[in-house]
Amino acid sequence: MGCWTTGFSFGHLRAQSRVSVFLTMLLLFTYVFYCLTGCCDLTPSPLYERQTFRNKLSSEELRGNASRQGSVDGAAEEEDTKHAPSDSSNLSMANSFGSKELPQAIIIGVKKGGTRALLEFLRVHPDVRAVGAEPHFFDRFYDKGLEWYRNLMPRTLEGQITMEKTPSYFVTREAPARVFAMSRHTKLIVVVRDPVTRAVSDYTQTLSKNPGLPSFQNLVFKNSTTGLIDTSWSAVRIGIYAKHLENWLRYFPLSRLLFVSGERLVTDPAGEMGRVQDFLGLKRVVTNKHFYFNQTKGFPCLKKPEGSSRPRCLGKSKGRAHPQIPSEVLLRLRDFYRPFNLKLYQMTGQNFGWE
Numbered sequence: 001m002g003c004w005t006t007g008f009s010f011g012h013l014r015a016q017s018r019v020s021v022f023l024t025m026l027l028l029f030t031y032v033f034y035c036l037t038g039c040c041d042l043t044p045s046p047l048y049e050r051q052t053f054r055n056k057l058s059s060e061e062l063r064g065n066a067s068r069q070g071s072v073d074g075a076a077e078e079e080d081t082k083h084a085p086s087d088s089s090n091l092s093m094a095n096s097f098g099s100k101e102l103p104q105a106i107i108i109g110v111k112k113g114g115t116r117a118l119l120e121f122l123r124v125h126p127d128v129r130a131v132g133a134e135p136h137f138f139d140r141f142y143d144k145g146l147e148w149y150r151n152l153m154p155r156t157l158e159g160q161i162t163m164e165k166t167p168s169y170f171v172t173r174e175a176p177a178r179v180f181a182m183s184r185h186t187k188l189i190v191v192v193r194d195p196v197t198r199a200v201s202d203y204t205q206t207l208s209k210n211p212g213l214p215s216f217q218n219l220v221f222k223n224s225t226t227g228l229i230d231t232s233w234s235a236v237r238i239g240i241y242a243k244h245l246e247n248w249l250r251y252f253p254l255s256r257l258l259f260v261s262g263e264r265l266v267t268d269p270a271g272e273m274g275r276v277q278d279f280l281g282l283k284r285v286v287t288n289k290h291f292y293f294n295q296t297k298g299f300p301c302l303k304k305p306e307g308s309s310r311p312r313c314l315g316k317s318k319g320r321a322h323p324q325i326p327s328e329v330l331l332r333l334r335d336f337y338r339p340f341n342l343k344l345y346q347m348t349g350q351n352f353g354w355e
């Protein structure tokens with residue numbers, strides 16, 4: 001009886017150790033497989049970075065994103081999770097090679113100019129790696145330091161360009177000095193759009209979040225009888241491009257800046273992309289064959305965006321219908337902007353054709 005009990009215990013123990021060896025092997029195998037698919041980054045970014053970046057920095061973009069299917073406007077981090085399985089594993093692989101670098105080129109503005117479209121079009125280029133969400137480093141999070149900023153960037157290989165877009169940089173007083181302190185060689189891209197349409201687009205976005213907002217005409221005038229425009233309203237202020245540009249030219253020569261026409265980005269995306277690729281010193285890879293005009297959307301869309309095998313347009317928050325604004329209000333605003341527009345044409349040597 002005693003012998004039987006002892007024999008049983010040994011057998012039991014042997015079985016137990018076999019199970020634990022099996023479990024250890026299984027764990028090891030799973031870990032190795034996990035790493036091979038690029039999911040175990042050896043230099044993981046701090047939890048703060050991941051959470052804050054997703055939840056706070058890009059909240060506007062991510063919020064828009066959550067409700068969309070098959071769109072590319074918003075944080076790429078979120079979008080990547082919506083790709084087909086093969087696409088996402090390719091992306092994980094891509095994310096595990098190379099090193100994180102500070103951006104060599106930044107889309108600094110302007111809000112509602114077409115910055116998302118430009119970034120997504122650029123991401124088609126194999127030599128461009130860009131962070132999808134807006135980091136807001138040079139305006140809101142500068143005190144977090146350059147290392148924090150660099151950690152937000154995707155990994156790049158030799159010869160690839162790191163990019164980001166945060167349209168509010170263009171109108172941030174401190175931004176030029178800060179970007180200059182990072183690198184005087186940073187290439188700066190500004191997508192400009194008719195300031196009147198831009199103001200209406202800006203207003204439309206705010207209205208979509210706050211339906212109780214006063215009317216455009218109520219906000220645009222300081223004094224509606226005299227027709228005095230309220231330049232303290234950000235929707236108006238952002239469109240005084242020449243003023244903001246003066247601020248950048250204190251630090252950067254004009255040759256470091258490229259002005260993209262927001263209008264032509266819609267009517268001739270390949271043409272504008274040609275200029276952008278030249279400016280960035282890239283081969284002209286993104287061409288006409290990458291775009292098609294989507295009649296329903298009313299905008300050019302990508303045949304195959306980065307990491308996807310399906311054509312995709314930007315989401316619902318891009319290309320919204322604008323509310324009807326009385327024509328006399330728009331005319332008054334147009335008069336207001338005219339001298340600033342002419343100044344911009346003179347400063348840049350480009351006529352954007354806004355009447």
Ligand SMILES: Nc1ncnc2c1ncn2[C@@H]1O[C@H](COP(=O)(O)OS(=O)(=O)O)[C@@H](OP(=O)(O)O)[C@H]1O
Binds near residue numbers: 112113202204313318
């Ligand atoms: N291809 C394509 N698809 C959709 N939308 C396009 C495209 N190209 C330019 N646009 C215009 O981009 C406007 C939004 O600009 P931004 O992306 O700079 O907006 S944001 O500042 O990031 O919120 C957006 O403004 P609204 O039309 O007022 O919504 C569009 O007119």
